[in-house]
Every structure is written in C-alpha cells, then in structure tokens.
Amino acid sequence: MQMQREQGVAFPPHLISLEQIRELTDIEETVDGSVRIGALTDLETCRTHPLVKEGCPALSEAIGTIASPAVRNKGTIGGNILYGVGDAVPALLAMNARLSWFCKNGIRSEWLLDYMSDQELPAEGAILTDISIPSLVEGHCFFRKVGRRETFIPSVVTVAMYVELTAQLSIQSIRLVAGGGVNTPRRLIECEKMLMGKQLTDELLRVLSSKLKEESALIGDAFTSADYRRTVAANLLVSELQSLR
Amino acid sequence: MKKNIRPDGKEKVTGRLKYLTDLAFPNMLYGKILRSPYPHARILSISTDKAKQLPGVQAVITHKDVPGLNGFGIVRPDQPVLCKDIVRYVGDAVAAVAADSIEIASRALELIDVQYEPLPVLDSPEKALEASAPLLHPDGNVLHRASFQKGDIEAEFSKCTTVVEETYHVPRQLHAYMETEGGVIVPEKGGGLTVYVGTQHGFKDRFQLSRILGVSEADIRIVSSPMGGSFGGKDELNIQPYGALLAIATGKPVKIHQTRQESMRSSIKRHPMMITMKTGVDRAGKLRAHQTTIVADTGAYATLGPAILDFAVEHTCGPYLIPAVKTNGVSIFTNNGVSGEFRGFGGNQITFALEGQIDRLAAAIGIDGIDMRRRNIRNEHDLGPLGQRIAETNGASDVLQSAAAVYAEKKRLLSNQDPWKRIGTGMAITMHGGGLGFGRLDPAGGRLSLKEDGEIEISFGFEEAGQGILGVIEAITTEQLGCAKEDISIVIGDTSLVPSSGSTTASRGTSMVWHSLQRLKKPFLQKLLARAAGIMGMKEEQLSIGPGGIWQNGECRLSFRELVSEQEPIIISTQFDFPVSPDPIDSAHFLYTYSGVVAQVEVDLLTGRINVGELHQSISAGPVVNEMGYLGQIEGGGVMAIGYTLMEDVIMADGHYVTENLDSYLIPGIKDVPFDLQMKAIESLPEEDHHGPRGVGEIGTVAVAPAIANAIWDAIGLRVSQLPVKPEAVLKSTKERGVLHGSQSSNSGAK
Numbered sequence: 001m002q003m004q005r006e007q008g009v010a011f012p013p014h015l016i017s018l019e020q021i022r023e024l025t026d027i028e029e030t031v032d033g034s035v036r037i038g039a040l041t042d043l044e045t046c047r048t049h050p051l052v053k054e055g056c057p058a059l060s061e062a063i064g065t066i067a068s069p070a071v072r073n074k075g076t077i078g079g080n081i082l083y084g085v086g087d088a089v090p091a092l093l094a095m096n097a098r099l100s101w102f103c104k105n106g107i108r109s110e111w112l113l114d115y116m117s118d119q120e121l122p123a124e125g126a127i128l129t130d131i132s133i134p135s136l137v138e139g140h141c142f143f144r145k146v147g148r149r150e151t152f153i154p155s156v157v158t159v160a161m162y163v164e165l166t167a168q169l170s171i172q173s174i175r176l177v178a179g180g181g182v183n184t185p186r187r188l189i190e191c192e193k194m195l196m197g198k199q200l201t202d203e204l205l206r207v208l209s210s211k212l213k214e215e216s217a218l219i220g221d222a223f224t225s226a227d228y229r230r231t232v233a234a235n236l237l238v239s240e241l242q243s244l245r
Numbered sequence: 246m247k248k249n250i251r252p253d254g255k256e257k258v259t260g261r262l263k264y265l266t267d268l269a270f271p272n273m274l275y276g277k278i279l280r281s282p283y284p285h286a287r288i289l290s291i292s293t294d295k296a297k298q299l300p301g302v303q304a305v306i307t308h309k310d311v312p313g314l315n316g317f318g319i320v321r322p323d324q325p326v327l328c329k330d331i332v333r334y335v336g337d338a339v340a341a342v343a344a345d346s347i348e349i350a351s352r353a354l355e356l357i358d359v360q361y362e363p364l365p366v367l368d369s370p371e372k373a374l375e376a377s378a379p380l381l382h383p384d385g386n387v388l389h390r391a392s393f394q395k396g397d398i399e400a401e402f403s404k405c406t407t408v409v410e411e412t413y414h415v416p417r418q419l420h421a422y423m424e425t426e427g428g429v430i431v432p433e434k435g436g437g438l439t440v441y442v443g444t445q446h447g448f449k450d451r452f453q454l455s456r457i458l459g460v461s462e463a464d465i466r467i468v469s470s471p472m473g474g475s476f477g478g479k480d481e482l483n484i485q486p487y488g489a490l491l492a493i494a495t496g497k498p499v500k501i502h503q504t505r506q507e508s509m510r511s512s513i514k515r516h517p518m519m520i521t522m523k524t525g526v527d528r529a530g531k532l533r534a535h536q537t538t539i540v541a542d543t544g545a546y547a548t549l550g551p552a553i554l555d556f557a558v559e560h561t562c563g564p565y566l567i568p569a570v571k572t573n574g575v576s577i578f579t580n581n582g583v584s585g586e587f588r589g590f591g592g593n594q595i596t597f598a599l600e601g602q603i604d605r606l607a608a609a610i611g612i613d614g615i616d617m618r619r620r621n622i623r624n625e626h627d628l629g630p631l632g633q634r635i636a637e638t639n640g641a642s643d644v645l646q647s648a649a650a651v652y653a654e655k656k657r658l659l660s661n662q663d664p665w666k667r668i669g670t671g672m673a674i675t676m677h678g679g680g681l682g683f684g685r686l687d688p689a690g691g692r693l694s695l696k697e698d699g700e701i702e703i704s705f706g707f708e709e710a711g712q713g714i715l716g717v718i719e720a721i722t723t724e725q726l727g728c729a730k731e732d733i734s735i736v737i738g739d740t741s742l743v744p745s746s747g748s749t750t751a752s753r754g755t756s757m758v759w760h761s762l763q764r765l766k767k768p769f770l771q772k773l774l775a776r777a778a779g780i781m782g783m784k785e786e787q788l789s790i791g792p793g794g795i796w797q798n799g800e801c802r803l804s805f806r807e808l809v810s811e812q813e814p815i816i817i818s819t820q821f822d823f824p825v826s827p828d829p830i831d832s833a834h835f836l837y838t839y840s841g842v843v844a845q846v847e848v849d850l851l852t853g854r855i856n857v858g859e860l861h862q863s864i865s866a867g868p869v870v871n872e873m874g875y876l877g878q879i880e881g882g883g884v885m886a887i888g889y890t891l892m893e894d895v896i897m898a899d900g901h902y903v904t905e906n907l908d909s910y911l912i913p914g915i916k917d918v919p920f921d922l923q924m925k926a927i928e929s930l931p932e933e934d935h936h937g938p939r940g941v942g943e944i945g946t947v948a949v950a951p952a953i954a955n956a957i958w959d960a961i962g963l964r965v966s967q968l969p970v971k972p973e974a975v976l977k978s979t980k981e982r983g984v985l986h987g988s989q990s991s992n993s994g995a996k
Contacts, residue, residue: 003908006506146852149892150916154908157852222896222903228853228973231980235851239665 024078024129027051033135039078039128043088044069046077056133058141058160062091065145068152078128081112084119087155090177090185091143094160095133101126113187139164139173142240146180146232148223155180156224157232161240169245171195178216178233181224188215200245208241209234248872251716252735253471253709265441265470266427270498273429274303276491277350278484278501279340279357280510281332284368284580284900285381286361288330293340296356301349304494305357307340311490313459317482319449323382324546324583326457326486332361333381334545334580335901336511343491343499366900370519370540370577381545381578388543388576389551391558391832393631396569401534405525408534409605413522413598414967415950416894417542418515420587421912422474423711426512427502430488436464438489443470445480445708446748447740457486458493465489469738475710476885477586478512480750481548506906513585514895516541516553516576520598526606530620532567535602539574539595541584548585550576552685555832556678557591562630563599564641564676564839565621580900586750588882589946592677593889597968600673600951605964614955615649618674625931630676633683633826633833636936640839640865641676643927647863648672648841651925655845655859667848668858669960673951674841677944678834679752680823685832687823689753691761692744693722693769694816699806701728704736705761706746707754712942713874714754720871721755721938725762726770729792732805744818752940753823755870756836759937764819772815776808824936836936838866838944842883842952845919848960853976857887857953859921866939868928875941879924882945888913890950892969 005011018024024040027049035051046052047063066072066080066087080086081099089112097112103123110122112131142161147153157180164173174192179185191211198204212234220226256262293305308315308329315329316322328337340357344350367373373386380386402408428442438458444450447467455462484501491499503511523536539557543550554576561572607617622641629635652672661668681687692704703722707714718735726733736742746757774785777795781788781803789796794804808815826835845859860883869875892911896903904910930936954965963978 006906006908146854149911149914150856152914153911223909225973228976231976232852239851 018127030132035133037077037131037133039130040076043072043075043077043080047072056095056136056141058143059088059091059095059133062088062143062145062160065151077131081131082128085179085182085184087145087158089116090158090160090179091141092131092133093177093185093187094141094143094162094175095136096162096175098132099128100130100132102129116184116186119184136162140244144236157218157229157236158185159233159236161237163241163244165244168199170197170199176212176237178212178218178237180218180229180233181221183218183229188212190215200241205238205242209238212237249716249720251713251871251874252719253715257472262471264424264473265429265443265468266424266500266502268429268441268500270429270431273498273500274343274345274491274495275347275350276341276343276488276499276501277347277354278338278487278507279342279354279359281328281335281337281339281361283332283361283363284335284366285364286332287364288328288332288339289360289362291340292358295358296342296353299349299353299356301345302342302353303345303497304343304491305340305353306490306494310494311457314456317453317457317486318547319481319549320551321547322453322456324548326490334582336582337545338487341487341491343495367579368581368897368900370542370579373577373579381580386578388547388578389554391554391574393558393561393570393572395632398534398536398569398571401569402525404527405533406528407606407609408523408525409602409609410521410523411601411605411966413520413601415518415520415594415597416889416968417517417582417584417897418587418889418893419509419895419910420474420476420478420512421907422476422478424470424473425503425505425508426479426483427500428470428484428488429498429500430485430492431498432492432496437466438464438492439466439468440485440489441468442485442488443473443475443479443710445475445477445710445750447708447738448706448745449748450482450485451740453482454485454489458489466739466741469708469710471709471738472711476588477590477750479710480586480748481513483512509895509902509905509910513548513583515587516543516550516584516591516594518542518557518594520595522598522602524602524606526610530610530612530617532565532621534569535562535567537561537572537598539572541574541576542579542581543576544579544581544583546583548583550584552681552832553586553591555682557595559631559678559832559834560592560595560676561599563596564623564674565603566623566627567621581897582895582902588885589943590751592675592943592947593886593950596673596675596947597950597954600675600948601954601966604951604955604958614672615645615652618645629826629833629837631830631833633828633830633835635826635834636824636836636934638837638865638930638934640837640927641674643865643929644839644841644863645674647925647927648674648843651843651861651863655843655861665850667850667960668845669848669956669958670843670845671952671955671957671959672841672843673948673955674839675948676837676839677752677947679756679836679838679940680825680834681751682832682834683825683830687747687825688745688820689747689757689760689823690744690818690820691746691758691765692816692818693765694814695773695805695808696734697809697811699804699809700734701726701732701805702734702736704743705758706737706740706743707749707758708738710749713871713877714749714758716871716874717755718758721758721762725766727790732793747823752838752942752944754942755938755940756936757823759870760821761819763937764821765817769815769817772817773808776810776815777803780807836939838864838939838941840864840944840948842948844949844952844956846953846956846960848957848975850979853972853974853979855891855957855970855972855975857891857919859923860887860919860949861923861925862945863925863927864941864944865927866941866944867930867936868938869926870938875926876924878941879945880922882943883922883949884913884918886946886949887917887953889946890953890968890970891917894969
C-alpha cells in the first residue's frame with residue numbers, strides 16, 4: 001500500500017485496525033493434520049514457525065522472498081494474499097490452501113484457487129480470518145522467485161509446484177503454478193492434466209516446456225518481456241521435475 | 246596503514262549526526278518547484294494568480310522574479326533557473342512556491358496555470374543531429390567536440406593481422422545518494438543569506454548564486470552537509486536558487502527537500518554513451534591502431550558535459566601504448582534528462598569499451614587477456630595518453646601483476662556443483678586521472694592556525710558528503726605535524742570560515758590535503774618551536790612537536806595552550822594549484838591512479854541472472870592515508886559499479902522518465918554484493934615522487950564493468966557490449982548457442 005501511495009494511488013481515508021483480535025494471529029495444527037494460519041500473522045512469524053518450516057517448507061521459503069525483514073515483521077500473510085500478486089500465493093496455490101472468511105452469516109470457507117480465479121471476496125465486507133494448508137507429507141514442494149535484483153524486489157517470475165510420484169516415478173498428483181509481476185499467480189491445469197500418470201521422459205519434458213510457456217501466458221512490462229518470463233517459468237519448473245528423476 | 250575511526254564515525258553509526266535536510270528554523274516555510282510536464286515545449290503563458298490566493302502560500306516566483314542572471318551551469322550558465330519561453334526537459338523549472346506546509350506548497354503548484362505548445366522531442370543524439378532537428382541552444386545541438394590523434398592510423402591498421410570492431414552502449418546512471426537534494430536557506434538579519442545545502446563546492450555555489458541573485462558573494466554563506474552522499478551529483482547547483490529566491494521573497498527561512506521522484510526528474514545523471522572502437526594488433530600481439538568515436542547524450546544543458554567528454558577522449562587508450570590513435574568524441578544536446586558529473590567522469594564508459602576490445606583481440610589471436618595486456622602495458626617512464634609527461638609511477642604494471650596473480654588463484658579454486666550454473670572469471674585494468682586537467686583553473690589551499698584555546702585548527706574549503714575527507718584531514722595533519730588527534734580541530738564546509746580549496750571532486754581532496762600540509766607544516770612548526778624556545782629559554786633544535794604540545798627529551802614540556810599569545814596569532818595559509826603536466830596539452834592529467842579488477846560471476850542458465858560472487862580490486866594510488874576510508878571508497882565504488890553493470894539504467898522514452906523512483910530504477914541490495922569483496926592497496930611510489938597519496942574516490946568504480954563482462958564471457962561465451970547486462974540477453978544467447986542443452990558437460994565446454 002505504501003508503494004502504491006508513492007506511485008500516486010490514493011490512500012483510503014480510513015483504516016480499521018484488527019490487530020487486537022488475537023485469534024487472527026494463531027498458527028496451529030488441526031485434527032486432520034492441516035496447518036491453520038491466522039490471517040493477521042506477520043510474515044516473519046509465519047516463516048519461522050516450526051509447523052510452517054517443517055510442514056510446508058516451500059511456503060516458508062516463499063515468504064522469505066517477500067520484501068525485506070522489516071516489512072516481513074509488519075506485513076501479514078492475509079495481506080499478502082489479498083494483495084493479489086503476493087509471493088506467498090503461488091506456494092499456497094501449489095499446496096492447495098483453503099481460505100476462511102468471516103461474513104455476515106458466519107464463517108465461509110473456499111479454496112484459494114477459487115478465490116484467485118475470480119479475485120472477489122465471497123461476500124460483501126468479508127474479512128479473511130485464516131488460511132489452511134492440508135498435510136503434504138506425501139509429495140514434493142518447490143517454490144522459486146526471480147526478480148530484477150536478489151532481494152527486496154517485486155517478482156518478475158514466481159513458480160511453485162507440488163508433485164507426488166509413484167514408486168515407478170510416474171506422476172500421481174501434480175499442481176503447477178506460475179505468476180510474477182502484475183501476473184496473478186495461476187494453476188496451469190492443462191499442463192497438469194498432460195502430466196498425470198506419465199513418466200518424466202525427455203520427450204515429455206520438452207513438450208511440457210513449450211506447453212508451460214503457452215499456458216502460463218505471463219505478460220511483460222518495460223523491463224522484462226513476456227517471452228522472458230514464460231521461458232524462465234518453464235525452465236524453472238522443467239528443471240525441477242528433471243531433478244526428481 | 247592506519248585503522249582509525251573517522252572523526253564523524255561514532256555520530257554516524259549512532260544516528261546522532263543530522264542531515265542538513267533535518268534542520269528547522271523558527272517561521273520556516275516549505276518550498277516546492279514546478280517543473281515542466283513536457284520534454285520540449287514553448288511556454289505560452291504562466292499564471293500564478295490562483296496559487297497566490299491559496300491560504301498559506303507566502304510566495305510564488307517565476308522567471309520575472311530572478312533579479313540577476315537567469316541561468317546556472319559550472320562550465321556555462323545555459324540552464325534557466327526559471328524558464329521564460331522554452332522548456333528543454335521534464336526537469337526544467339517554471340515556477341516555485343513557498344508556503345506554510347509542504348501540502349499547501351504542493352497544492353499551490355497544481356494551481357499554477359502554465360500554457361505550453363509542445364515542440365518536437367529530440368530524445369536521442371541521432372535525432373538531435375538530423376538536419377531538420379530544432380536547435381535546442383543558439384549554437385546548435387552539439388555541446389562539445391573533442392578529439393585526439395597520433396600516428397598514421399591507416400598505415401598502422403595495414404600492419405595489423407587482426408582487427409576488432411565493436412559498438413558499446415552504456416546507460417544513464419543515477420547517483421542514488423542517500424539524501425536527495427535539499428536543505429534550508431535562511432535570510433540573515435544583516436541582509437545576507439545562509440545556504441544550508443549539501444554541495445561539493447561551496448565557493449562555486451556562492452559564485453553562481455551571487456550571479457543569479459544579483460548580490461555580492463560576501464553576502465552569501467554556504468554551509469555544506471556532513472553526509473548525505475553526492476558522487477558528483479551535487480557539484481552542480483540543484484535546489485539552492487529556488488530556496489534563495491523564495492527566502493528573499495518572503496524574508497523567512499525556506500526548506501526545500503526533493504522527494505525521490507522529484508530528484509529522479511531533475512537531478513543530473515551519468516552520460517549515456519555509444520562508443521565505437523576499431524582496434525588492431527600485429528602478429529606479435531602488439532596494439533598498433535585504435536580508432537574510436539564517442540557519442541554522448543548530454544541532455545538539455547551543459548553543466549560539466551564538455552569536461553566529461555574530454556576525459557573520455559583522454560582515457561581512450563587507457564594504460565596501453567598504441568602507436569596510432571584516432572579519437573573523435575561529440576556530446577549532444579537532447580531533450581533527455583541532464584547528464585553531468587558522476588564518479589569516474591567519463592572514464593567508466595570508455596574503459597568498458599577499451600577493455601572489451603582488449604579481451605576480444607586477445608581471444609581473436611588466441612592468447613589470454615593478461616598476456617595481451619602485458620605486451621602492451623605502459624611503463625613507468627612512458628608518456629601519458631595524450632602524449633603529456635605525467636607523474637611517473639609503475640602503477641599500471643603493478644596492478645596488472647597483482648590482478649594476474651589473483652586471477653590465477655581464483656581460476657584454480659573454481660568449483661561448480663550446480664548443473665544449471667556456470668562460473669566465469671574475468672579481469673580488467675585501468676588508469677584514471679585526478680584533478681581537473683591542464684588549462685583548467687584548479688586552485689587548492691588550506692590554513693593552519695593555533696587557536697586561542699590552544700587547539701591547532703586545520704581548515705579547508707572541501708566538503709564532507711560522507712566520502713571521508715574528515716578522516717583524511719585528521720590522519721594527514723596529525724602525521725605531518727606529529728601531534729595527536731585530540732590536539733587538532735578540523736573546520737570545513739562553511740564559506741564564512743574556510744579558505745578556498747577548489748572543488749571536492751576529481752579525486753583531488755586527499756591529494757590536495759597532503760600537498761597543503763607539505764606547504765604549511767614547515768612554517769607553522771617553525772613558528773611554534775620558535776615561540777616555545779623563547780618561553781622555555783632553549784634552542785629550537787632541542788625541541789619537537791608531539792602529542793599535547795612541545796616535547797624535549799621524550800617528554801611533553803609545554804602544552805599548545807601555553808603557546809597561545811594574543812599579540813601574535815600563528816596563522817599559516819597556502820594557495821597553490823593542483824599539479825599539472827609540464828606539457829601544455831589541454832585537459833591532460835598529471836596524477837593518475839591505477840586499478841586491476843578481478844571478478845567472478847555465476848550465471849544461472851535457467852534465468853539468465855548473473856551473480857557476482859567475488860570482486861577483487863588491486864589499487865595503486867600511493868600511500869594509504871586512512872585504511873578504512875580507502876577500503877570504503879574501493880568497496881563502495883565496486884558495488885556502485887556492479888549496479889552499473891547489471892541493473893542500473895535510467896530509462897527514458899520520448900523524453901520522459903520510465904524509471905521514476907527506486908522501485909523501478911534498481912540499485913544493488915546487500916544480496917547483490919559479492920560475499921567476497923577484496924582489496925589490495927599497492928602503496929609504493931618511486932623515491933623521487935613528491936606527490937604523496939592520491940585520491941581514490943573514483944578509481945574503484947572504473948574497471949569493474951569490463952571485468953564482469955569478461956567473466957560472463959568466460960562463463961558462457963557471451964560477449965557483452967551493452968550495459969546493464971540483461972538476464973534476457975543472457976538467456977537468449979545461451980539458448981541460441983545451446984549452452985543450456987549442453988548442461989551436463991563440463992564448465993569449459995560452454996565456450
């Protein structure tokens with residue numbers, strides 16, 4: 001918001017602080033083994049919490065790439081999600097996170113994927129209360145952010161992936177995500193479908209690479225072209241899959 | 246080498262030291278400057294009525310309110326303080342406001358109605374040189390031409406077995422000083438003005454302001470900043486004229502502090518240049534012919550553009566001996582942002598091109614770059630690059646030898662585990678002139694006095710902007726006089742208190758402090774000792790100066806305080822000029838410093854991103870005065886140059902800034918800085934040298950870019966000819982040449 005203000009976007013006339021609602025800053029493991037993170041948990045607490053570090057290391061890694069330590073001490077996980085293009089989002093999408101909202105009629109819950117697809121609050125005046133990440137013990141998680149500098153920098157490309165392989169190294173389950181800059185992070189559903197049940201052959205990875213570029217549909221700006229972003233997104237995802245063989 | 250804490254060190258790290266822009270005075274107003282929305286336009290009308298009516302607005306000024314010369318510029322005053330009929334870039338000022346608050350001043354700017362008629366925008370030197378291009382200044386669109394020629398270039402090219410030709414493009418770089426332009430201008434009761442604004446040359450500011458305000462220089466006092474950074478960027482006037490005019494108009498102190506966006510829009514930048522070089526070697530690997538054209542985009546106004554082009558022309562051959570040289574440079578007015586002074590002063594641009602040529606030629610004839618340089622390097626007694634005699638040192642060979650050893654070691658220790666990364670090592674060398682050059686007024690001086698309280702006061706007209714001149718003055722003064730740092734007080738940065746010492750630019754401060762002390766110390770010490778001898782009833786030869794006062798037989802016998810006499814104050818002053826070559830060659834330098842840089846990079850084949858893992862600089866600049874200050878200059882310069890090489894570029898489109906703030910114009914963060922940042926100071930000078938320590942304010946920035954470029958070539962076989970190096974270009978190149986597909990092969994297989 002501070003950066004947008006510098007760029008000339010008007011600051012809202014009134015801000016309401018929810019900081020005193022303690023229930024919004026918890027991190028806990030629920031009965032089904034998923035990790036529930038209160039939306040107002042600051043990013044640094046989130047990044048370093050044992051449940052996050054051990055249970056969802058890719059999320060911890062993704063949060064570590066957001067802004068600077070000072071910003072991470074102040075900014076919240078909920079804020080990063082509602083920003084729309086926050087760097088935590090690709091990791092959370094790959095982990096198939098759910099969001100809970102406090103609405104007029106009580107608590108509503110939805111997939112992050114559904115929220116990201118239409119970018120609309122589930123109800124007027126809804127407040128994001130928590131984020132739930134299902135247990136991910138079965139699979140492999142991956143996140144990578146590329147910016148125009150090493151740190152304290154908006155993303156050019158972000159990619160994330162969750163994959164489960166069978167004993168025969170064919171793909172049992174996969175979620176692929178690409179975003180970066182003004183590109184809203186999104187799941188690459190067609191690529192996922194193509195990979196399901198397949199062995200990771202050179203030929204498959206070659207086809208995947210061009211399909212990833214196409215489906216990610218990342219757009220460019222004055223500093224980095226669309227082609228560069230798509231190529232990098234594909235390179236990072238393909239090389240990670242290649243390393244699993 | 247001395248590892249002293251700098252005099253301003255503790256105050257700085259504890260945050261106690263105040264920026265001048267933190268100053269506040271009773272009844273202080275806030276100033277804002279209205280700048281042109283167009284890169285080139287005719288002003289049809291300016292109406293300030295509505296702005297003046299806004300409650301809280303105390304003054305609105307336009308060109309009509311400039312009593313003296315409506316222009317400024319160090320070389321020539323061609324930049325209007327407030328434009329009257331034409332605006333030539335988006336930073337051109339049209340009006341200024343003083344109000345009770347920043348918010349009111351900002352609102353008042355919106356109420357000033359200026360009608361413009363847009364004119365064709367010359368957003369590149371090429372466009373500015375077209376026959377149909379409108380003239381930006383009465384003498385046309387060429388600010389300056391500079392050339393140098395020696396030998397028969399065609400004859401020498403015909404003797405070459407290998408010739409390499411390349412065009413290099415280097416970007417517009419922002420100084421990115423911590424404190425943006427600003428300060429407070431205070432009208433004094435007696436009628437004078439005090440200007441509390443960071444600068445690099447208080448006396449020059451005083452001169453320029455007196456010309457603008459139509460008042461005597463004696464009525465203006467300039468107090469400069471103890472910090473805030475400058476890097477060349479605050480040598481030219483910036484907000485001072487507006488603050489001064491508004492302070493006079495309102496009779497109240499006026500603070501102006503530009504936002505980062507305002508600073509980006511109006512500040513000077515490093516000259517973007519297009520440099521074409523054609524260079525040939527013979528069978529023996531000897532350089533024979535070197536032909537260069539330089540096209541510099543100097544933007545809308547002159548400032549120091551001519552001198553920067555001259556400097557680039559002088560350094561076209563660097564530390565190499567080449568029988569035939571032909572260099573033609575031209576600096577062109579455009580409607581882009583104003584280019585001007587920046588640490589390195591044209592040397593960084595030309596060195597990137599020259600060292601690029603050396604590496605390309607070495608590869609073309611199949612020898613390594615170090616060998617190539619050895620075959621062509623200048624020796625101690627060789628003439629300078631313009632054929633002038635220079636202060637003789639073995640700096641060029643020394644830094645080459647040092648860098649060669651570092652290079653070999655880094656190559657030997659290379660290891661790479663990641664299949665998607667390539668590591669490469671590169672090196673480059675350079676020589677860099679200090680001082681303003683032959684034929685330019687380059688006075689220096691200082692003053693040493695025994696104050697009433699017994700303190701020894703050393704005083705210069707230099708400015709501290711954070712670079713460490715205070716530490717240099719303390720170290721040189723105590724060493725030369727033999728006293729302790731507690732015995733001295735340093736006075737700089739206030740034109741009402743200090744002697745004129747010339748500008749704090751061109752790596753001249755350290756050198757001039759040392760030269761001053763050489764001149765001051767003997768007469769000063771003689772006077773002190775003579776007086777002490779009188780008081781003590783001893784002979785002068787029995788006494789010496791030491792910490793605390795006058796020493797005899799290993800003991801301090803008389804304090805400096807006891808030497809004070811109101812009847813006969815002891816004040817010694819000196820005035821002299823920066824040493825120049827005995828050969829009258831215009832702009833030629835005499836004192837040079839040298840650097841040999843080794844860089845190691847890691848190229849990510851998946852993203853094209855380059856990480857500089859190691860940077861080692863060998864520097865030859867005479868004895869080190871203050872070890873931490875010296876190291877800080879070289880390391881800081883190195884980091885600034887990494888930014889220049891890999892990310893910094895003030896992008897302009899149609900005369901407008903695309904990069905408007907530090908969120909899109911990127912400077913390196915700590916993670917872009919090599920973990921392994923090293924420096925070796927080569928302190929040796931010939932016995933007969935009597936010029937002492939040279940300044941190192943610039944040398945650490947000059948040869949870093951070509952060393953990194955060379956390392957990139959070593960890593961992935963890409964020849965870089967454009968800065969900053971974009972990951973996109975790296976990725977494209979590796980893809981085209983199949984580097985990525987060959988990822989399982991060994992590191993050297995990439996080439």
